[in-house]
Amino acid sequence: MKKGIDDMSEWITNGLPPVGVLVEILMYSGNIHKDMVIRDKYGNYTFRDYVDKYVSAWRYIKEESNKGKLNNTNKKENKTMMKNTKENRVATMQTAGLDTKKYFSVNFPEGLKPGSSISIIINDDGQAVITNKSEIDNYNEIAEKIQNGYVRNTKLHRRWVMAQMFRMLNYKDKWSNDPDRAGYNYYLNTMYNYEYQFKMLIDELNVLAHLEKEDKEVLEERTRFFNKEVVIALCSDYYRKLRKYVETLKIKHCKKEPYVRIGNKDIFMKDIINKLYDPILRNIKLMETFETYKDLCDSLKVFVNYFVDYYKLPWNTPKCAEWKDAYKGAGAYYTMMNMAKFHNCFVVDDENGRELKGMAAVRYIDSESKNNVGYGYRLFAMMNKMIEDNNFNWKNRLEEIYSEKK
Structure with missing residues (x-):
């Protein structure tokens, strides 16, 4: 018996502990840790710090012998904290000689x-x-x-997207001086594989499913870029490119039956239509009938598990044009919003050449995004012009912000 495992009758091997309750967990390795169950972003209940499958049992933490003393101390502290009212704070300030009438x-x-x-x-x-x-x-x-x-919180506008945008815009291949191996497009095409599109889209659909119930206004904003049409386009793109990829594969034989290997999976040529192509098309047709983003998200997860992850396309397969356009449009939109809101940048009105700042710039950017749904590349060009007009340097701006905080 491993050290620390003194009484196995206390350990519970079935189910999970209550959510948010700190318990001791016993790993299959024999180690004991403290952890608690939380609800993850997909709605599943799991341990916060350790992987469920490595946990063999759990138990409630024993009460310490001096718990009564601690409780008494906490009662005194709580009693003191209860006295920390606004009136008492004002009285304390007045006792210290501060004039509180103007506050x-x-x-x-x-x-x-x-x-x-x-x-x-x-x-x-x-x-x-x-x-x-x-x-x-x-x-x-x-x-x-x-x-x-x-x-x-409509004021923040996904500020991490802006950081990612400038990381991609300013990217340079440290192993090469070739100008073609730098910038946004090179980063997008080479740093993310084909499957990344599906994983990113599943995360986005999860958010949209929540917004569908909680916030229709923000839902409308985010679905200007990633929506049902983009999901269908991406799945259809996978279908077309899978068929083209199969045509390039070397045909092998097993007991005189021809087959091909797609990724690491073998499939007989006589089965490829009934067991692969037709099921893909049926899944896409089914997606077209869904009316909620929750259903669409669940369907895309199934599509990825049964097809995309199972019959993998080469790493460097070109990405879906509709997905790339939505990705660029969303990144450009949130970057411009943050530049206008937090970095005092202006945007030029194309109709009259006026420089718009503050909320006038925010309203103009929002209007342009509504007028260019499905044309993310236009917002991307608009963002590049905004960066150039303001002579905006992300690295220098960060140095300014952190120097101000110090």
């Missing part, structure tokens, strides 16, 4: 849209009150969404 505290509702305005008045009790009723009425709904794991 007041305000709790802002979460989820305020960019450009929103609120009015603040001082009521008869001397308290600051937000008078924007529509935002206050919205507060309970927002609180419910927070409990459901979804927090709306």
Whole structure:
């Protein structure tokens, strides 16, 4: 018996512990760790820090002998913390000689849209009150969404996308000085394999499935780029390129029966239509009938498991044109939004040549994205012009931001 395993009767081998409860877990290796069960982004319950299949049993953590003392201490601390009210804090500041008449505290509702305005008045009790009723009425709904794991914040606009965009734009192959082996397109075509399109799209569809229930406005924004049409186009692209790839393969024979090897899987030529091509087409037709992103996401997962991962195309297979256009469009849109909101950049109105900044720039970029659905390359060109017009350097801008924080 391994050290630390003193009483196996305490260990539970069936099921998982309650969500969020810290327990001890016993690994098949004999090691004991502390961990808890969480719900992952796909809705599955799993251990937070360790892989489920390596856990042989779990048990509740034993109470320590001095727990009573700790509880007494915590009660004292909690009692002290309960006294930490606004009135007591004000009294403490006044005792320290600070004039508190010119200060007041305000709790802002979460989820305020960019450009929103609120009015603040001082009521008869001397308290600051937000008078924007529509935002206050919205507060309970927002609180419910927070409990459901979804927090709306239209001000941030996926800032990590901007970082990824500039990483790709500024990429250079350190092993070559060839200008063709640098930049956004080279990075996209060579750093991500063909299967990446499906994995990325599944993650996006998971988000859209949540937004479909929680936030129709943000759903409309994100489906300007990745939507049902792109899913169908990508699966159809896989079908066409798979057939072309099979035509290039060397035909082998097993007991005089011709077959080909696709990736690491063998399939007889007599079965290739009934067992491969037709099932792919049936799955694509089925996807066209789905009306929710939850159903579409589940169907795409099945498609990837049964076909894309099973009958792999070569690593350097050209990516789907519709997917690439959506990828460029989404990246350009969120990059421009962040440049306008957080980096004081302007955008030029093509109709009159005016330089738009702040919320005027945000509204213009949003309008252009609505007018160019399915034409992501136009937003990509617009982003490149915005970068050039502002002489924007991402690396220098980051250095400025961090130097300001210091």
